[in-house]
Amino acid sequence: MSDLPVRQGSLREHNLGLVLRQVASAPRPPSRADIAAATSLTRATVSALVDDLITGRLLAEVDPAPRAGAGRPAAGLVLAANGPAGLGLEINIDYLAACVVDLAGAVRHHRVRRADQRPRRPDEVLGELAELAATARDRAEREGVEVAGAAVAVPGLVAAGGLVRLAPNLGWRDVDVPARLGLDGLTVTVDNEANLAALGELHTGPPGPTSFLYVSGEIGIGAGIVLNGALYRGARGWSGELGHVAVRPDGPTCRCGAQGCLEQYAGQEAILRAAGTADTEELMRRAEDGDPATHEALTNAGTALGVAVAGVVNVLDLDTVVLGGVYAPLSSWLCPPVEAEVERRVLTAAWSPVGVRRSLLGADAASVGAAGAVVREIRDHPARWLSRALLP
Amino acid sequence: MSDLPVRQGSLREHNLGLVLRQVASAPRPPSRADIAAATSLTRATVSALVDDLITGRLLAEVDPAPRAGAGRPAAGLVLAANGPAGLGLEINIDYLAACVVDLAGAVRHHRVRRADQRPRRPDEVLGELAELAATARDRAEREGVEVAGAAVAVPGLVAAGGLVRLAPNLGWRDVDVPARLGLDGLTVTVDNEANLAALGELHTGPPGPTSFLYVSGEIGIGAGIVLNGALYRGARGWSGELGHVAVRPDGPTCRCGAQGCLEQYAGQEAILRAAGTADTEELMRRAEDGDPATHEALTNAGTALGVAVAGVVNVLDLDTVVLGGVYAPLSSWLCPPVEAEVERRVLTAAWSPVGVRRSLLGADAASVGAAGAVVREIRDHPARWLSRALLP
DNA sequence: GGCAAATAATTCAACCGTTGAACAAATCAG
DNA sequence: CTGATTTGTTCAACGGTTGAATTATTTGCC
Known part of the structure; x- marks a missing residue:
């Protein structure tokens, strides 16, 4: 029971997300008319919403699928592959990992560096992770996708603000991960490894x-x-x-x-x-x-x-x-x-x-889940991304 | 992530609930202006919403509280005591109970009949419970409150539609409680006793x-x-x-x-x-x-x-x-x-x-929680009640 | 007692987003 | 080429919220 007032703009926010999720969950690229039929919104409304989503680089049009029967061919809609993407990072006992997942859920980049992290100090570990993150971000942006945020999976208890309260098997206590990672300009969230892996599992397949x-x-x-x-x-x-x-x-x-x-x-x-x-x-x-x-x-x-x-x-x-x-x-x-x-x-x-x-994801569940959580946030609340994307 | 489209009317539905909950959770009867300040809605909007809620018998105005300083006195708003109420019923191993709780959460009627239910057949038990329910409803309506729905607490597993799949300690299996209770015109929901007691505990005090x-x-x-x-x-x-x-x-x-x-x-x-x-x-x-x-x-x-x-x-x-x-x-x-x-x-x-x-509620938790769940439903979705209340 | 200040509530034009119908665009069948 | 069919856009209308102006009702002060 969210006790926030609802203004006119909230309609738009909600319905933008509705359309986006409809495209995401469709078995094949749907047309504007398909979405209107599925959501019971009007074709006029869907058109307006889709226009916003296309200019915001969240949706893209693909060539019309060959249709049976008469009628103007429909323009198929897909989640933009060159839109915002999520950066997923993982700190585990015996490896570090970084990956990039685009809006459509495709893993665009993935790299694991195996090494026992227990003897190392948090600063060393986070320094190396920052390197991994930087190259992942670089690779992704060279492919034309913009990294919109990062999530870090940690085997421990995480408090508000990304503070790792306790990671017993790493020997960490009260480590401020976002601050020490220093990914400039990127919002960084930190979460328990099992939580993010569960999210990865939820949205896979x-x-x-x-x-x-x-x-x-x-x-x-x-x-x-x-x-x-x-x-x-x-x-x-x-x-x-x-x-x-x-x-x-x-x-x-x-x-x-x-x-x-x-x-x-x-x-x-x-x-x-x-x-x-x-x-x-x-x-x-x-x-x-x-x-x-x-x-x-x-x-x-x-x-x-x-x-x-x-x-x-x-x-x-x-x-x-x-x-x-x-x-x-x-x-x-x-x-x-x-x-x-x-x-x-x-x-x-x-x-x-x-x-x-x-x-299903095996050892990659946490890092892929972390990256997925970032894009899922955009997918569920596209209005936030749109208002940010229009500034530059 | 409710995947329903949001139209203009949804704004109204949500904000009606918002205003109602604001009144419910305020320490003293708030004015329209207080609600506007607390919700960041406009006073104009709040006035319009409150008008609907008053004509729908969900809110009532009380005499202005004495104020310090200058200014027109504020009309206090309270949940209507003579509006819709909930009927809570409980079947337990060694007693039956019925109670009526009004919109403000006050217990307007409460009666317990102690007897071991284990030797009796479901029909007998439900027949007696229906009697208890009828007198409770009668008493309540004589006080001017309209019973808007009923909820039944049962010590067992409940499937969709109010079917009691299994109540091991009563010896019940696949008993259709709403049908056999036969409270004409009243929507009857059935739920596990612990669930309703938990709800009672949540909303008490x-x-x-x-x-x-x-x-x-x-x-x-x-x-x-x-x-x-x-x-x-x-x-x-x-x-x-x-x-x-x-x-x-x-x-x-x-x-x-x-x-x-x-x-x-x-x-x-x-x-x-x-x-x-x-x-x-x-x-x-x-x-x-x-x-x-x-x-x-x-x-x-x-x-x-x-x-x-x-x-x-x-x-x-x-x-x-x-x-x-x-x-x-x-x-x-x-x-x-x-x-x-x-x-x-x-x-x-x-x-x-x-x-x-x-x-806090002790033995009454389940029946009071059941009645409370009914009024809580109205409190959280007042639009449904309003559209129904305008018909007669 | 009368007047200014202060606060509450209502009225009304403007704005925003959705609707529904009309219309333009693009294709197929004959 | 024409009519049927489906997609997508345009536009007036509508419902709901906003913000400013207005009305209502009290206190405080001269």
Whole structure:
């Protein structure tokens, strides 16, 4: 219940977004008349709105598709490929990533630099990330797309203004990411890695479920929660701490101080320890070779994960669970036990099944999701972009 | 992202609601000028909107409050006490209830009829509830308020259209409540008891937290989830099954088939069994007398509840937990162990505390919340009511 | 007691965005 | 070439908000 007054201009803002989303979700380039029919706006209104969107470089006309029957050929409308684009950045334990996604959702640039970030100081890390960002922006603008904003994915808790309150596995505390990145003139938002990955998953591929849990397995275990097509961030923005849900209340003590946290059973380190190896690549190989000890370790982790996930699904009534991060490549072994626990423990599972599947985007989910979040913001509120785009 | 077109009339609809909510949330009757200042609408616009709302019997003018200084006295605006009202009904294991709440939120009528509903057939129960509803409606209309709709609180899972899919403790399955109630001409909605109680809690007293978990302890344990001031119902409307969250994955078998569900540790029957009594009144007496066995039973139940609640808070980042149902009168003994577990297990609790408190409305939460939900619907979408009110 | 100042509410022309109908543009079928 | 058909634009009308001017009603002061 947004308690803001609504003036005449708000009509325009809303309907601009409506038309834009209509183009975005259409299976083939729609005509102005198609949009009018789909939205129940008038053709006159749609024409006026489309004119604004074309001059604002958000839409473009394409050659008329060959039509059957009589009538003037329709001009197809598509999201502009040379309009504004989003810059997505990711800081993770063992790599940095940058990518550019255009308004149509295409990944125009993507680069990952692998290195353990834990021994480095925040300034070093952010300096290198700024370099990655600069080259990504440069490449993109040489292709004719203008980077309109940036989003940074971080494995930690983020407070208002982009302050990283705590990133335990990086050893960061109270780091002001936007200030130290220094991307001049670009608005920079910072968000939890699981949140942005969940958004990436939400907007990738054909329209899927609009309420789901994205579980991001890394050193810690985070979760992004999408409810009714919108990311839920929590009362203070710190939702998704799935790794510290209790699986056994009197289990081993976690580094957070509590006992029996999920992280102690299904965190990356716990799985490696149980499987008797120190390397995820090696774990994958052993699992593929059918090593029994590895399979047992993965089944136990999946069972613990399933207990925690079932609790969340019981409370939130979600129909889909997506496994991402390091869980994605391991999903063949993790999904079955997770599914079994969910099936057993979710009250409503009997008559409405809960799907458990691996992430579609895999390791790129967070950076692509971050860039996608920037363009999605423009797509949902085109008026802001239009008023800014007309100044220069 | 509501994908509906916005026409001129939508402006009016939104701004009517805006003005109405402004009056509702003001500490004292505001003038038209006050509303204009608060909403940044023009005084001219506010006047026009208020005129519509007064002729629609949603607002009323009161005598000007004595003002300091010069100037024409302002006419105060209040929510109409003789306008539309909501009828709230509740079916619970051991009582039926009906109440009427007017637009201003005042409880104009309230009646509870205690009797064990478990041995009775749904038709009998709904027949008696219809009687209660009829007298409530009669009383209300004799006072000059028009009952505009009804909402029914049920301890079970409700599907679209008011079909009670499953109410395990009543022994109901697939009962079409609106059809069998037969309140002619009244739109009847049905919802889970915990959901409506959570709404009641949200709108009672001074504006409180907008994201919280309402825990309803009865024979089963349900939860109503309020996120950002709105009830979250889940992907299919079956959220809040807190009672079947696993506390100990290998604990005793629950009647749902799974093991170690919270209900087995903190359900009403489990508490009574552990305390060695069969009656809640007796339990209360023993607790107040300081009986050690009773205290231990309550502490153990509170600890189990705390483990489950901490998991939910970790995932959803809520700042408040409200204990309702039978937990409300027991809250003196339940809150401390719940708080202790939340403090220990919620990662962010260290720097942003989570409040645990008893329900303000107590046993009336669900019926009052149901009636409140009806008037809230009118308050949030006054245009619908206005267009209907002008017909007769 | 009368008058100026102050505040509340209403009136009215102007403006903005959508509507609906009329019209121009572009193609196909015969 | 002509009529049918569909797309897209133009334009007067309409609904809703704005802002300034006007009316209404009180207090304070001489």
